[in-house]
Structure formats: structure tokens, C-alpha cells
Amino acid sequence: MSDWIVPTPDLLMGRGMMGDGVIEIRRIRNAVEAAGYKGPIEVEIFNQSVWDMPGDQVLALMKERYLEHV
Numbered sequence: 001m002s003d004w005i006v007p008t009p010d011l012l013m014g015r016g017m018m019g020d021g022v023i024e025i026r027r028i029r030n031a032v033e034a035a036g037y038k039g040p041i042e043v044e045i046f047n048q049s050v051w052d053m054p055g056d057q058v059l060a061l062m063k064e065r066y067l068e069h070v
Contacts, residue, residue, distance in 0.1 A: 001018060001025065001041055001042060001043045001044070001066070002016060002017070002018065002043070002044060002045045002046070002047075003015065003016040003017060003018050003020050003021030003022070004016065004021040004023050005020055005021045012046055013046050013047055013048050014046075014047065015046045015047050016045070017045055017047070017050060017061060017062065018062075018066060018068075018069040018070055019068060019069045025069045025070055026070065029041070029070055041070065043062055043066065045062075
């Protein structure tokens with residue numbers, strides 16, 4: 001799970017924290033679950049600025065954004 005930042009700062013490392021981009025994450029999740037998926041959801045954000053943050057800060061932000069947007 002990640003978001004797509006527009007304009008994209010980098011094709012690989014330009015993904016955003018959920019809520020920072022243009023993807024309608026909750027809408028997609030609802031459609032996937034309606035199709036029968038009940039498995040895990042992985043958060044994987046390729047973004048150097050996120051990677052440079054202290055781990056506890058990243059986890060707190062990730063939890064907040066996941067609950068709000070996913």
C-alpha cells in the first residue's frame with residue numbers, strides 16, 4: 001500500500017504515504033474486498049524522505065494514515 005504523488009518526483013522512489021497522492025485507496029480496497037480478497041495488506045513506500053525519518057515517527061504516521069485512508 002502506498003500512494004502516487006503527482007507530479008511524480010521519481011518513478012521508483014516517488015511513492016507517497018497513504019493520503020499524500022491521487023489514488024482513491026479506500027475505493028480500491030472496497031472493490032478488492034467485494035471481489036472476495038480477505039488477505040493481508042502490506043504497506044511498502046519507496047520514498048527516500050520517508051526512509052530518512054526516524055523509525056518510530058514513520059510507524060506512527062503509517063498507522064495514522066492507514067486508519068484514515070485504507
